[in-house]
Amino acid sequence: MSKLKTYILFFVLMVSSIAYSQSHPKLILTKKGVAEIRAQLNQLPMLQTSVQMAVRFVGDEMEKGIDVPLPKDMAGGYTHNCHKKNYLALQNAGVLFQITQDEKYAVFVRDMLMQYAELYPTLGLHPANRSYAPGKIFWQNLNDANWLVYASQAYDCVYDWLSSKERKKLEKDLFRPFADHLSVDSPQFYNRVHNHSTWGNAAVGMIGLVMNDQELIDRAFYGLKSDNIKADQKDNDGGLIKMPGQGQAGFFAQLDHLFSPDGYYTEGPYYQRYAMYPFVMFAEAIENCKPEVKIFEYRDSLLVKAVQTLLNLTDVNGLFFPINDAQKGMSYLSRELVSSVNIVYHFGGEDAGLLAVAEQQGQVMLDDTGLSVAKAIKEGKKTNYIKRSANYKDGASGTEGALGILRAGEGDKEICLVMKNTSQGMGHGHFDKLSFSLYDYMGEVLPDYGCARYVNIEQKFGGGYLPENNTWAKQTVAHNTLVVNGISHFGGSTDTGNEFHSDPFVFDATNKAIQIVSAKELNAYPGVEMHRTLALLADDRFEKPLLLDIFRATSDIENQYELPYHFVGQLLSANYEYVQAKELVPMGDSHGYQHLRLEAEGQAKGNNAKFTWFAKDHFYSITSYVSPEDKLQLVRSGANDPNFNLRSEPAFIIKKNPQKNAVFVSIVEAHGKYDRVTEFADNAFSSISKIDLLLNTNAYTAISFQDKNKNEWILILANKDAGKESQHELQINGADYKWSGAFYFVQSK
């Protein structure tokens, strides 16, 4: 550095330390933001509510007194919970000091941080010794990183209020060594491309920005220059620490590799929700402190897309689609999504639809972004948040399959389909290639089981993953997709599954009459080609959009093909005879069948099997084109479940006799409802009178279906050529069909 530059730098530092109030807060809260919040708080109810929540929470903690215990317990234990509450209290107290300018909050933050600064230098690794990357405060570095992400916000808020001596002590004894432990001392934690490392990067980067420590900032952005991670080193979940070919680390590497170009996160929305917080918070900090980075524009506005994608991966109630290891019930009301929505509203183009989500969330961040949201809502800028059909490409380059979402119908006629044509989803992935779930305006119709876990419910295995997560929830038969020879996809091997992805074939949501998603899976069962096409058909002749499902399996050898439909509710009626089993026994001893019991079995008299079920006082029917030899099974989960860890839930399975090639064709209808007060049943019967398979060759599959008024529709799929411009010509039953594109759909009568 030249002498002149040094001089200028020195001068600037002098001036800013004289007018010290100009430098902090700057990380999440800003000087400008604080001034505006203070000026407008009175007029903004959502902001007031959020301040009141913080006041109550911090007030309770202050009343109890500061407790910084010697680290000892695992997750859920006393010291764990205590340190977790502490970092939340620190962050909230810091913010309240800025907003209320009541010094008691600054005193609380200072006193607690000082206790940590006393404790930290005395600590070795956490005594639990259970993690691949132990923390010092918590059993795993992941939680230590959480701590620092929050504590750095608190430090930023009281920075100017502290004496320089206090700052010096905190940085020397606490923050710098803390950041070092997360990074240089724990490369197996810090230098991965993984959500754990994202927390690590954000923690190191955020404290680095507060302290203006360029070394830490660089370390956060670009990772450690060297690590000694072995090629086969694994984490507690059995995941590889370093993916083969991983060249980079740090925050930008996470942004480059953890999301697809569409902002889809391969582990699925439940984990994406968890991962978003360090991404959006660190990004906000970077934008505030280093706007020249243009972090929200990075990779074609990746973070904005990621949040929008995540919000679109929810059902009508805002609940995330529970693909992979996901506990059901998690929704966009979660804390992480409050931050995400606020930050993306403020820094990502002020999409007015996001305000509708924010309003449902009922709280905002106490920073510039929350202020923006609260103001915009107050000003009546809110519009509906419109969820849409979309095909989200998976994989960092967008070349590893896709998650297809189709939505049709409005209000109580809404139908939503989720089809999983992605990659495995890593260690938390399920063996569910080409599987789908179906939702209506109330929620699940044909559900995914989710994970077998009761998060934080101690009675159930301490809240951890249950054995049945592997033996049932991940298995193919627990999903709405094809099981071949009673074995799960990839033989149930995650490592094998990780090598492959499904191949999207068609996605077309441009025509409201037929929205279609089609994909193939060539690797789940070596020697078997699976090709599934799902379509939502909207026609006023039906109460709600129909789901059409065409599943083809092709092989050179005979296989046993079984297609389950997991449903919610209770059988009402079937158009075929079935016999209830006298004794209920497990249906197998592996691949999930050990957890199923056969409750009833029947066979269709002709080529159409129909069954109608009843759920939450609504009627649903599935009509399937079958062979009279096909076994139509009603099954229920719960066998070999010694601790009653599984929910008792029914499924309908179409089981074909061994054959080389099979095609399953079904139409699922949501129709009608029952009113328990008027005792009136409206539209209780299926409207589909017939499904026919007209043709099924390597090149084409054609089906027709009729409603009860003899209206008829035909759908022809080109199985090999999905080209949008490709010309096709075909004769079926003496009639000529000619069209361009992957499929042809027409009302024929």
Place this chain on the structure above:
Amino acid sequence: MSKLKTYILFFVLMVSSIAYSQSHPKLILTKKGVAEIRAQLNQLPMLQTSVQMAVRFVGDEMEKGIDVPLPKDMAGGYTHNCHKKNYLALQNAGVLFQITQDEKYAVFVRDMLMQYAELYPTLGLHPANRSYAPGKIFWQNLNDANWLVYASQAYDCVYDWLSSKERKKLEKDLFRPFADHLSVDSPQFYNRVHNHSTWGNAAVGMIGLVMNDQELIDRAFYGLKSDNIKADQKDNDGGLIKMPGQGQAGFFAQLDHLFSPDGYYTEGPYYQRYAMYPFVMFAEAIENCKPEVKIFEYRDSLLVKAVQTLLNLTDVNGLFFPINDAQKGMSYLSRELVSSVNIVYHFGGEDAGLLAVAEQQGQVMLDDTGLSVAKAIKEGKKTNYIKRSANYKDGASGTEGALGILRAGEGDKEICLVMKNTSQGMGHGHFDKLSFSLYDYMGEVLPDYGCARYVNIEQKFGGGYLPENNTWAKQTVAHNTLVVNGISHFGGSTDTGNEFHSDPFVFDATNKAIQIVSAKELNAYPGVEMHRTLALLADDRFEKPLLLDIFRATSDIENQYELPYHFVGQLLSANYEYVQAKELVPMGDSHGYQHLRLEAEGQAKGNNAKFTWFAKDHFYSITSYVSPEDKLQLVRSGANDPNFNLRSEPAFIIKKNPQKNAVFVSIVEAHGKYDRVTEFADNAFSSISKIDLLLNTNAYTAISFQDKNKNEWILILANKDAGKESQHELQINGADYKWSGAFYFVQSK
């Protein structure tokens, strides 16, 4: 309603001034009422909503055109539904003619009635020939009576507008013969003490009042002077037409005999709801036309009590407790309860709490009573509707047992207990002596199964009672009460059950700390005396009120005693070892056991068995004092159910080895909840650490229980002497206890 329609409606209201004769309407609507409704409609939103609903409904019917088909079908069929819609359209159109004074409504009523007047004289008995009392328009007279109750209101509304020639024709060809068919031609229908006859009486009486026909009015009030009903004649439900000793018939006989002095209806609230409509409507008509009768004061204001009792027989959601044959989900939002609430508000003392119910109902009657309610709501008179603890005596004289309701806690701490110590409840009664159900602030915790029926859902046996209603829903093991030797109460004989009732022993809801209901049953099992005591205990040391259950069975011979607790949700954990069954098979072949499968069985290590379950994201526990020999069973309904008519629901059964005398002591806790968004489990563990049986003699039973902080409580029951003033003295484990009254409850540590 479109703005144009609204405009027209109010325009018509403004200019109308044609004065018809002073005599009609007088039945439900009155001249004075019409004038007030017309004057105030603009200011009363609930009344407007209700008018708009009627305008829409009648408008649709007028658009479709009048259809009065030749009677042919059973319930649910075309002609049945058509005639049903017709009477509703008649009644609504009549009212709209009065309120809007738009003649098109009068024309519609006249034209439709004229078509009926053409048709009726041509009709013989309904061709279905399936009822013990066939109608002419419908398959059963009950529906014909419905028709006349509604049509007489329509006739009243257009009476003055019709020419005297038109009136003459209608009365001669339609109304008089219609009334005669219901009564003199059908004594087996008309001269019973039964809800069917109530409809008949009301129909005959209401048309009699409109026509000012004293013969019909007398016939309605006092029945037929003579009938030729045989002593053993039965109805379609197998009920005796004439109860032994029945001396009277007609409306006053119904008022005298169908309700207990507390307004409880022995069939239970589901049927009481159905029965209320003719009672309150005819009563309103009588009050309007013959105020000197003082019908609402009759029998100590019986009708007012009946409605208040019915409203109190609901859970937090307004759903009727589903005792006896009741379909779940029926609530005080039903049409019958709109009338009941409006009429009882207006004629029964203007209880402001009723306005809260009316507001939830969202509509009012279009008459003087609905006007009163709408006005009072508009004037802000509404107060909360407070449901309370109550012991409703059963039987016409109040001497046939009682239904005990205990409520404790407020808001999300509310707990409600229903204990059935009544008589059998006639043909729709269940074998459930001393059974209970438990509710919390969300609804069912330990439920009654209700009936096995899908009312009006054609796929399920045409909507009629399913075979499983008898084989499962009525059986004792389907209830939360004691089964002795695997046999239902009274051997499952309704005729036997009808001869007896349980004996209330204690009911005391005066002390918030302990509300108690206790009863004995001496006849369900000859030779076995059953004595159950249930108490709600409210103490701040527990999150919500506790349910304490002490069930004693005493016999001279050894019996097998089993006590089921049917619960909602899923087992979380147990403090004892249990083994899941490998094969699930029916647990028996009769008395309901054929529908149960044993899923798991275990035994306690000591004297306390605890299991915790999880339902709707809330935690519940039951802790039971048991012997280590007792079998602790988890069972599930659904066996021998060839058409999947039953819901698959779990129960916990305590099964004792054969013994003469047994005592079951349990505490049920509702505690804690889980938040799926924060993934935080609050108060997930039971607070009860120990239950002890201190003493169990013929004279006294004493138990103690402790919480996890070693607080201890003792409850002593005097088993023989429930006298409030009786003095008791007892030594237990060296300590002396001395008290007066049936029980003694004290915190002992």
